[in-house]
Amino acid sequence: MQSLKLILLAGLTLALTACAHNQWWEAERSGWVLFGRDVAVPRDAKPVPLGLLPDAATWSSRIYVEAWIDSVDQEFGEWAMIGDGTSVPVLVLMEGGFTIPRNARGRRVLVWGRPLVAKGTVREGDAPSRSDYSIDFVAEAVLIQGFYGLEAAPRPRMTGSVRENMPEAIEPLGSEPVENPAAGENMTTESTPAGIVDLPD
Numbered sequence: 001m002q003s004l005k006l007i008l009l010a011g012l013t014l015a016l017t018a019c020a021h022n023q024w025w026e027a028e029r030s031g032w033v034l035f036g037r038d039v040a041v042p043r044d045a046k047p048v049p050l051g052l053l054p055d056a057a058t059w060s061s062r063i064y065v066e067a068w069i070d071s072v073d074q075e076f077g078e079w080a081m082i083g084d085g086t087s088v089p090v091l092v093l094m095e096g097g098f099t100i101p102r103n104a105r106g107r108r109v110l111v112w113g114r115p116l117v118a119k120g121t122v123r124e125g126d127a128p129s130r131s132d133y134s135i136d137f138v139a140e141a142v143l144i145q146g147f148y149g150l151e152a153a154p155r156p157r158m159t160g161s162v163r164e165n166m167p168e169a170i171e172p173l174g175s176e177p178v179e180n181p182a183a184g185e186n187m188t189t190e191s192t193p194a195g196i197v198d199l200p201d
Contacts, residue, residue: 002062004087008072010077013127014058022041022043022044022046023046023047023061023066023110024041024047024064024110024112025041025043026046027110027143027145028143031146031147032110032144032145032146033143033144033146033147033150034097034141034142035098035099035141035142035144035153036094036095036096036098036112036139036140036141036142036144037092037096037098037140037141039140039141040061041064041112043093044065044196045064047065048063048064049063049066049084049085049087049091050067050083050086050087050088050090050135050163051087051155053065053087053090053115053117053135053137054115054119054133054135055113055119056155056195057114057115058114058148062112062113062114062140063112063113063114063115063123064111064112064113065090065110065111065115065137066083066084066108066109066110066112067084067090067108067109067111068082068083068085068106068107068108068109069081069082069084069105069106069107069108069144070082070083070089071105072100072101072102072103072104072105073102074086074102074155075156076099076154076156076157077099077100077101077102078093078094078117078156079091079092079093079094079190080092080109082109082137083168085148087121088133088134088135090115090135090137091112091134091135091136091137091187092136092139092142093136093137093138093139094137094139094142095138095140096140097174097190098142098156099149099153099155100142100153100156101142101144101151101153101154102150102151102154103149103151104150106145106176107144107145107146107150108144109141109143109144109156110142110143111123111137111138111141111142112139112140112141113137113139113141114137115135115136115137116131116135116136116137116138117133117134117135117136118134118135118136119132119133120132120133126162127169139190144159149166154196162182171188171189172193187192
């Protein structure tokens with residue numbers, strides 16, 4: 001019986017240790033604020049260092065990174081620059097129309113999504129050309145540390161995809177019958193020449 005208790009205790013300790021290494025799970029349970037959608041981060045997921053993002057861009061799975069927020073889009077909160085002090089800064093673009101608070105600069109952040117890397121060569125004057133790259137990170141979810149002092153995220157801008165899904169508010173005038181919900185019958189909308197007003201008898 002004593003050995004069974006010892007085995008169960010060892011299994012529980014191992015399970016708690018495995019969970020403790022998943023920083024995303026720890027952050028969700030310790031007061032970090034989630035922006036974007038609620039994502040299912042795998043139990044064995046670990047943050048990928050920013051320096052490995054060029055390689056991670058070729059992976060088929062989504063990843064998360066841990067960094068500090070260097071700057072935030074002050075107009076709409078739709079993008080942020082993150083860094084770790086040792087790697088190239090990364091531009092984070094919010095996918096799905098969510099935004100983050102504009103005063104989140106300087107806070108720790110966990111970002112879940114997929115990296116996109118653009119590579120090219122740069123040549124300045126007579127200097128030899130050098131290879132260079134920029135990294136964008138398309139984020140599905142963002143966890144920002146600390147609730148206190150964090151303003152509400154701004155309302156997202158109206159994008160083309162959102163406008164396409166919105167119903168038309170005004171029907172164009174014409175001679176087709178239009179249902180009048182107030183009268184419960186069909187009425188005809190016809191344009192009247194300017195300056196002529198039809199008065200009731």
